[in-house]
Amino acid sequence: MRLTIDKHLPTPVYKQIKDAIKEKILSGLLPAGFILPPERRLANINDVSRSTVIKAYDELKALGLVKAHRGKGTIVAEKTEPENPKKNKQVFPLSWHPLFEKKMHNISDTISDMINTENQREMISLAAGIGDPQLFPIQTLQTIQSDRVHHELFNFCAVEGYYPLREHLSQLMTLRNIVASAKEIMILSGSMQGIDFAARTFLSPGDAVIVEEPTFLQAIQRFKAAGAKIIGIPLDKQGLRTDILEAQLARYKPKFIYTIPSFHNPTGTVMSMERRLELLDLAYKFQVPILEDDPYGELNFTNDKPLPLHALDHYGYVIYLSTFSKVLFPGMRVGWVVAPEPILKKFAILKQISDLHVNTPAQVLLNRFLEDGHFEPHLNHIKPIYKARRDIMLSVLKQSEDATPLIVPEGGFYLWCKLPTSISQKELFALCAAKGVSYIPGHVFYPQQSDGEQFIRLNFTHESHQKIKKGTEILLESVSYLKSHGKHHPMKRESRPIV
Amino acid sequence: MRLTIDKHLPTPVYKQIKDAIKEKILSGLLPAGFILPPERRLANINDVSRSTVIKAYDELKALGLVKAHRGKGTIVAEKTEPENPKKNKQVFPLSWHPLFEKKMHNISDTISDMINTENQREMISLAAGIGDPQLFPIQTLQTIQSDRVHHELFNFCAVEGYYPLREHLSQLMTLRNIVASAKEIMILSGSMQGIDFAARTFLSPGDAVIVEEPTFLQAIQRFKAAGAKIIGIPLDKQGLRTDILEAQLARYKPKFIYTIPSFHNPTGTVMSMERRLELLDLAYKFQVPILEDDPYGELNFTNDKPLPLHALDHYGYVIYLSTFSKVLFPGMRVGWVVAPEPILKKFAILKQISDLHVNTPAQVLLNRFLEDGHFEPHLNHIKPIYKARRDIMLSVLKQSEDATPLIVPEGGFYLWCKLPTSISQKELFALCAAKGVSYIPGHVFYPQQSDGEQFIRLNFTHESHQKIKKGTEILLESVSYLKSHGKHHPMKRESRPIV
Numbered sequence: 001m002r003l004t005i006d007k008h009l010p011t012p013v014y015k016q017i018k019d020a021i022k023e024k025i026l027s028g029l030l031p032a033g034f035i036l037p038p039e040r041r042l043a044n045i046n047d048v049s050r051s052t053v054i055k056a057y058d059e060l061k062a063l064g065l066v067k068a069h070r071g072k073g074t075i076v077a078e079k080t081e082p083e084n085p086k087k088n089k090q091v092f093p094l095s096w097h098p099l100f101e102k103k104m105h106n107i108s109d110t111i112s113d114m115i116n117t118e119n120q121r122e123m124i125s126l127a128a129g130i131g132d133p134q135l136f137p138i139q140t141l142q143t144i145q146s147d148r149v150h151h152e153l154f155n156f157c158a159v160e161g162y163y164p165l166r167e168h169l170s171q172l173m174t175l176r177n178i179v180a181s182a183k184e185i186m187i188l189s190g191s192m193q194g195i196d197f198a199a200r201t202f203l204s205p206g207d208a209v210i211v212e213e214p215t216f217l218q219a220i221q222r223f224k225a226a227g228a229k230i231i232g233i234p235l236d237k238q239g240l241r242t243d244i245l246e247a248q249l250a251r252y253k254p255k256f257i258y259t260i261p262s263f264h265n266p267t268g269t270v271m272s273m274e275r276r277l278e279l280l281d282l283a284y285k286f287q288v289p290i291l292e293d294d295p296y297g298e299l300n301f302t303n304d305k306p307l308p309l310h311a312l313d314h315y316g317y318v319i320y321l322s323t324f325s326k327v328l329f330p331g332m333r334v335g336w337v338v339a340p341e342p343i344l345k346k347f348a349i350l351k352q353i354s355d356l357h358v359n360t361p362a363q364v365l366l367n368r369f370l371e372d373g374h375f376e377p378h379l380n381h382i383k384p385i386y387k388a389r390r391d392i393m394l395s396v397l398k399q400s401e402d403a404t405p406l407i408v409p410e411g412g413f414y415l416w417c418k419l420p421t422s423i424s425q426k427e428l429f430a431l432c433a434a435k436g437v438s439y440i441p442g443h444v445f446y447p448q449q450s451d452g453e454q455f456i457r458l459n460f461t462h463e464s465h466q467k468i469k470k471g472t473e474i475l476l477e478s479v480s481y482l483k484s485h486g487k488h489h490p491m492k493r494e495s496r497p498i499v
Numbered sequence: 500m501r502l503t504i505d506k507h508l509p510t511p512v513y514k515q516i517k518d519a520i521k522e523k524i525l526s527g528l529l530p531a532g533f534i535l536p537p538e539r540r541l542a543n544i545n546d547v548s549r550s551t552v553i554k555a556y557d558e559l560k561a562l563g564l565v566k567a568h569r570g571k572g573t574i575v576a577e578k579t580e581p582e583n584p585k586k587n588k589q590v591f592p593l594s595w596h597p598l599f600e601k602k603m604h605n606i607s608d609t610i611s612d613m614i615n616t617e618n619q620r621e622m623i624s625l626a627a628g629i630g631d632p633q634l635f636p637i638q639t640l641q642t643i644q645s646d647r648v649h650h651e652l653f654n655f656c657a658v659e660g661y662y663p664l665r666e667h668l669s670q671l672m673t674l675r676n677i678v679a680s681a682k683e684i685m686i687l688s689g690s691m692q693g694i695d696f697a698a699r700t701f702l703s704p705g706d707a708v709i710v711e712e713p714t715f716l717q718a719i720q721r722f723k724a725a726g727a728k729i730i731g732i733p734l735d736k737q738g739l740r741t742d743i744l745e746a747q748l749a750r751y752k753p754k755f756i757y758t759i760p761s762f763h764n765p766t767g768t769v770m771s772m773e774r775r776l777e778l779l780d781l782a783y784k785f786q787v788p789i790l791e792d793d794p795y796g797e798l799n800f801t802n803d804k805p806l807p808l809h810a811l812d813h814y815g816y817v818i819y820l821s822t823f824s825k826v827l828f829p830g831m832r833v834g835w836v837v838a839p840e841p842i843l844k845k846f847a848i849l850k851q852i853s854d855l856h857v858n859t860p861a862q863v864l865l866n867r868f869l870e871d872g873h874f875e876p877h878l879n880h881i882k883p884i885y886k887a888r889r890d891i892m893l894s895v896l897k898q899s900e901d902a903t904p905l906i907v908p909e910g911g912f913y914l915w916c917k918l919p920t921s922i923s924q925k926e927l928f929a930l931c932a933a934k935g936v937s938y939i940p941g942h943v944f945y946p947q948q949s950d951g952e953q954f955i956r957l958n959f960t961h962e963s964h965q966k967i968k969k970g971t972e973i974l975l976e977s978v979s980y981l982k983s984h985g986k987h988h989p990m991k992r993e994s995r996p997i998v
Contacts, residue, residue: 002674002875004802028772029806033813034676091783091814096841099754099788101703107848133650141653145644151632154640154828175501177533189688189854196853204600222852255598273527284590289598303503307528314532315590329653331859342595349606353721354695355688359858360830376501 001037003046013048017056025065025076036066036074103205106224124471127438128462129265129413130330135382137328137374144368153361159351160344161187161336162363168370169336175376176297177311178320180338186347187358191295191335194321194347195219198256198291199226201346208252212240214416214445214452216265216293219258228255230447235264237407239271242278249286256289256319262306263296266445266457267416268409270306280309283317290318295326295335296412298379301387304410316340324366326413327379332362383411389460389468390415396472402479403456415458416442423482425453431478437471500536502545512547516555524564524575535565535573602704605723623970626937627961628764628912629829634881636827636873643867652860658850659843660686660835661862667869668835674875675796676810677819679837685846686857690794690834693820693846694718697755697790698725700845707751711739713915713944713951715764715792718757727754729946734763736906738770741777748785755788755818761805762795765944765956766915767908769805779808782816789817794825794834795911797878800886803909815839823865825912826878831861885960888967889914892959895971901978902955914957915941922981924952930977936970 003020005013024030037045039053046053057074060066069075160166166182173180188194195218203209205227211219213232223230231252233245240259248254259279261271271279283290292309300306310320323335337347351357369375390408393415397403403417419428425441432439442455458475460468502519504512523529536544538552545552556573559565568574659665665681672679687693694717702708704726710718712731722729730751732744739758747753758778760770770778782789791808799805809819822834836846850856868874892914896902902916918927924940931937941954957974959967 001676028776029803031776031811037673092786093814094786094788094816094839096788096839099701100845101699101701103703104700104845104848107852130655133654136650136653138650138653151635151637154635154637154830155632156629156829174536177500177529179534189858192852193854200600201603202598202600204602218852218855221848225849225852277527277530287591287593289593289595304528312530315592317593330655331653331856333854333856333858340593340595346599346603349603349720350724353606353691353717353724355692355832355854356717357830357832359688359832359861361861362858 001042001045005046005048014052014055014059017042017046017048017053018059021056021060022063022065025060030076032076032078034076035069035072036076038073103225103227106227107221122436123433124437124467124474125462126458126460126468126471126475127440128459129326131326131382131386131413131461132463134464135385137369137378140369140372140374140378141365144365144372153364155360157357157360157363159348159357161185161358162360162367165363165367165370166336168367172370172375173338176294176305176308178308178338184338184341184344186337186339186344186351187363188321188335188337188347188351189355189358190325190333191293191321191323191337192218194319194335194337195222195258195291195293197337197347197350198258198319199223199228200350201343202255202289203228208254210245210248210252210254210257210288211447212259212264213447214266214442214455215258215447216260217440217444219293220445220447223258232447232451235267235269237269239264239269239275240279242275242282245279246282249282249288253286254288256291257283258291258293259309260293260296261309262294263299263409263412265296265412266414266440266442266455268407268412268414270410273307276307276309276312280313280317284315288317292318292320294320294322297322298327299383299386299413300411301383301390302410310338319343327382328366328369328375332359332366334358334362334366386413386461389463389465392465392469393458393460393472396469396476400476400480402476402483403458406455413459413461415460417456417458419454419456419479420483421454423479425456427482428456428478431482432475435474435478437474437478439475500541500544504545504547513551513554513558516541516545516547516552517558520555520559521562521564524559529575531575531577533575534568534571535575537572602724602726605726606720621935622932623936623966623973624961625957625959625967625970625974626939627958628825630825630881630885630912630960631962633963634884636868636877639868639871639873639877640864643864643871652863654859656856656859656862658847658856660684660857661859661866664862664866664869665835667866671869671874672837675793675804675807677807677837683837683840683843685836685838685843685850686862687820687834687836687846687850688854688857689824689832690792690820690822690836691717693818693834693836694721694757694790694792696836696846696849697757697818698722698727699849700842701754701788702727707753709744709747709751709753709756709787710946711758711763712946713765713941713954714757714946715759716939716943718792719944719946722757731946731950734766734768736768738763738768738774739778741774741781744778745781748781748787752785753787755790756782757790757792758808759792759795760808761793762798762908762911764795764911765913765939765941765954767906767911767913769803769909772806775806775808775811779812779816783814787816791817791819793819793821796821797826798882798885798912799910800882800889801909805910809837818842826881827865827868827874831858831865833857833861833865885912888959888962888964891964891968892957892971895968895975899975899979901975901982902957905954912958912960914959916955916957918953918955918978919982920953922978924955926981927955927977930981931974934973934977936973936977938974 003017005016039050043050043053065077066074067077166185169185170180170182199222203226208229208231209223210231213234231248234241290309294308297306310318320338403419405415405417429441440457442452443449446452502516504515539549542549542552564576565573566576665684668684669679669681698721702725707728707730708722709730712733730747733740793807796805809817819837902918904914904916928940939956941951942948945951
């Protein structure tokens with residue numbers, strides 16, 4: 001509580017304090033029961049001595065305006081006038097749950113624990129969905145940032161994003177064979193916001209949406225929160241099974257198809273060119289938009305950089321999302337969308353009624369990073385390092401058959417591994433956690449979480465070479481231990497007919 | 500298109516380029532019709548001479564893989580094998596509008612123009628909803644920022660926000676008489692995100708929500724987007740008319756009450772202590788939560804800093820939102836919510852499925868700003884300046900009766916002024932715009948935009964003293980001109996009964 005005190009006035013300071021508080025009490029600003037700050041604190045805040053405050057409080061007590069309360073300190077006294085009995089009504093605590101929108105019950109917060117795992121320093125995280133912070137180009141940033149602090153950096157920017165950054169992203173897109181002007185690009189708070197906005201733009205409760213199965217877990221959560229019916233289409237080594245897709249498109253008439261075609265999360269799969277063209281043909285045939293999520297496309301470990309669906313689409317069916325979170329800084333929360341005009345208009349409206357625009361300094365910094373030509377050299381720096389980490393993880397995994405990668409991904413962040421059928425995911429997760437290793441159990445990537453019980457996702461980009469080796473070894477030891485010592489988990493007994 | 504070229508190889512560079520592109524075409528990576536980069540550009544990207552690229556393109560032409568296309572450049576040729584006639588199907592352009600979620604039609608983007616007005620440098624903006632960028636504490640930031648660029652600054656942070664910032668906000672809250680631990684505070688991407696999350700947490704289509712009338716225009720848009728019934732309660736000089744509120748609570752059973760009790764936007768009103776207590780009593784009686792939006796509460800020009808509703812609420816009915824956007828940097832997009840646990844849990848889930856967490860560097864910077872004790876001195880610096888600007892605007896307005904402030908606000912950002920009834924808002928807005936002055940017409944602050952036609956909102960914090968004076972003078976001249984020269988706008992003719 002800061003009070004207006006003037007030490008040059010003839011009125012003693014303690015009296016000024018007393019009067020100021022008295023006025024606040026009489027005006028009702030400080031209601032009965034309000035706890036005044038402890039004397040020492042009020043003294044510090046107002047730069048007066050503690051004894052001055054004690055004197056002021058004593059005068060207020062003498063006036064009956066405050067009283068000492070054991071355990072609470074000095075509190076504002078009840079008014080002495082007799083209480084109006086009608087006023088003395090009972091207040092019931094608010095029961096929040098019946099007030100919640102019913103779709104809020106569709107989603108749980110089981111994922112937050114996994115996301116927060118990274119904060120536990122001692123753990124080896126094979127669970128992370130991010131790169132290695134040690135590889136962030138901090139030196140470069142320091143150079144960029146040092147002489148560029150100015151007023152506009154902290155001001156509002158346009159809802160659609162900082163225009164120079166949109167221009168540089170337009171140039172970046174040509175390297176992915178996507179031709180899009182700055183006006184066809186909008187900056188988002190991470191590509192997650194693009195998934196959120198697509199859900200808000202298209203999905204009513206009961207609407208269908210097609211996803212790969214497995215897929216990005218927050219996409220599943222977001223579509224569930226919209227009350228959508230989530231139709232999972234399995235993958236094989238060529239990516240999305242377009243043969244299965246066709247029948248589902250006819251049956252469910254989905255609002256859109258959500259896909260991660262390049263270095264898919266969680267499996268690392270790259271959709272083949274043939275499948276990409278088939279997917280587009282099906283989208284055209286059934287008039288269904290495609291939401292293409294491309295956070296990992298630039299992280300190719302061979303010379304084959306996958307061509308985005310957007311680059312192959314000549315009819316404007318693809319909404320393309322990408323982000324700096326996987327290749328540069330997750331903490332910046334800067335992603336973008338390339339989309340046809342009707343979609344960008346809806347997204348701009350949603351931006352205005354959700355968070356107005358993306359943090360300006362982050363946009364200015366990233367723009368400068370692109371403008372000065374740091375982006376490609378940075379990619380060329382990190383890719384061989386991540387490739388070597390993938391290789392060390394693979395070489396450890398090859399030593400047994402206890403966690404077998406389904407494919408060897410040629411880029412991205414993840415290995416998708418199959419466990420022996422006899423292993424309990426819960427037991428393995430607990431055992432690894434006890435030994436200081438985390439990963440993500442496979443079932444969370446499935447719309448129906450009863451699926452995926454036999455899989456786990458391992459990240460090979462977040463930890464150092466040594467820790468990846470050690471973490472993977474601990475994982476294998478744990479699987480091996482559970483195979484011999486774990487509770488026995490036989491196949492479910494067949495049900496006998498009741499006769 | 501970056502190609503893998505090794506100048507030390509015996510193969511000539513032009514041939515390496517030719518082979519690389521040939522492979523991409525044959526593998527289907529570059530489909531028919533794909534436009535190759537102009538020669539000069541490809542040469543620059545790959546750091547080779549233009550003539551080398553021309554030679555490579557010529558060879559590709561000779562192979563029939565590409566062809567020159569007037570106006571487009573070099574494009575990938577169709578395959579020469581005869582087309583499968585079944586493949587040659589017609590693709591219809593996607594019709595987006597029928598796919599949109601129906602609630603998306605509830606909101607328009609009329610507000611974006613007004614928000615973007617600030618970007619027009621020549622204009623005097625009395626429309627802005629922000630402070631003066633010249634008053635941003637840039638020097639301080641420079642000092643804070645210079646030696647603190649490190650890896651963690653750009654990493655993920657917890658969904659609920661950077662913990663040290665939550666701790667410092669907990670201390671800041673005690674200065675507003677709100678007792679909340681760091682765990683009861685969550686960081687948001689501006690307080691707008693709190694309004695968005697409240698809408699998502701509570702509102703199903705058809706649900707009622709109570710707002711002051713007029714109120715913050717994006718709140719109206721957000722509640723409309725949720726399909727809610729928006730019940731406006733008028734204000735008087737004491738704030739929200741609690742006498743009217745009671746009947747509406749009984750009638751509409753709203754999901755929550757949205758209020759800006761301190762230096763209200765757009766009117767500048769401060770809700771009296773009596774009304775605050777009545778509002779809380781009604782909330783308790785009808786078991787309705789209150790969403791308290793407090794962006795301006797710290798901007799008091801007298802010694803009376805209004806006490807937030809949250810500080811007066813002993814039963815946990817109030818969800819309290821605040822932000823740094825009005826007092827520090829709008830471009831940072833950092834706000835916060837203080838709320839009971841069930842609400843924070845829902846907000847954390849929503850954060851995960853919308854944008855994960857707030858930009859980390861902004862949180863670290865603001866935390867340091869608070870920690871080093873810069874916040875209160877900054878407030879003490881800007882408040883007298885804003886007060887002086889309010890006074891200059893008032894003194895100009897007093898020279899006529901053409902735009903009369905309804906109240907003299909003792910803080911905040913805005914004067915809410917009444918125009919003569921004969922003036923057309925559209926004509927005035929156009930005339931002022933032509934003369935280089937913008938403001939916000941009153942009707943956008945009303946749930947039913949047919950109301951508020953006689954009012955305008957003037958901001959007195961964004962522009963300099965001189966520009967505020969000049970802008971206000973131009974406004975008055977324009978009103979005066981329209982009174983004498985404008986089209987005549989008589990009161991609507993009474994309808995005659997048809998007999």
